[in-house]
């Protein structure tokens with residue numbers, strides 16, 4: 001009977017000793033999947049890996065060369081910050097914020113980020129209301145208004161503002177080819193890819209983001225996949241507003257070069 005407390009104490013010591021080990025392994029797996037390499041980390045999406053929160057909207061952290069760019073901000077700042085925290089991303093590490101378009105599921109989380117880190121430059125379509133731009137500036141952040149396609153940082157381009165909604169996509173010039181990050185693709189994913197290739201004269205290697213194909217028929221979706229392949233697109237990572245039917249078809253069409261999206265997913269090249 002006297003041994004019982006000793007056994008319990010021994011078990012407790014063992015359990016306590018292993019807890020930090022498990023924690024460390026988890027965080028290492030999430031943060032250093034591709035240590036030191038250029039990568040895109042999905043931080044806000046309609047889908048999420050277990051442990052993260054999903055919600056309607058999109059945001060991705062782009063680590064490219066020496067830049068840390070937050071592409072869009074999702075719809076809810078608390079969800080965004082919470083997912084980032086779990087991924088070991090410090091909001092203060094963000095240098096640039098690239099807003100694709102005005103819709104709330106892409107801009108709603110901005111203010112929570114600016115409260116944590118106002119020391120950023122925000123690239124946004126010039127058609128955003130003045131009140132929005134003023135609010136960004138009121139935090140102390142810098143606003144850069146975008147109209148036309150251009151190189152905004154070395155090897156980083158914007159497609160320029162495309163209509164109907166007034167949306168820009170982000171283009172990275174990598175050694176594998178172009179990487180295009182899209183918000184909702186309201187102008188059409190094929191048009192965005194064509195524009196990216198026209199601006200830079202290079203082929204698109206990977207497209208990541210919302211493809212906006214919820215209402216599209218199977219025939220339309222297959223035609224889009226074929227057009228993307230003809231344009232030289234090698235890999236696709238459809239997120240957010242792509243729709244489950246389009247995701248299934250893209251998975252069939254691209255096979256191993258289809259990458260599933262969701263909060264916590266990391267893609268490197």
Ligand SMILES: [Zn+2]
Nearest residue numbers: 101103184186
């Ligand atoms: Zn939208």
Ligand SMILES: [Zn+2]
Nearest residue numbers: 105183184241
């Ligand atoms: Zn959207």
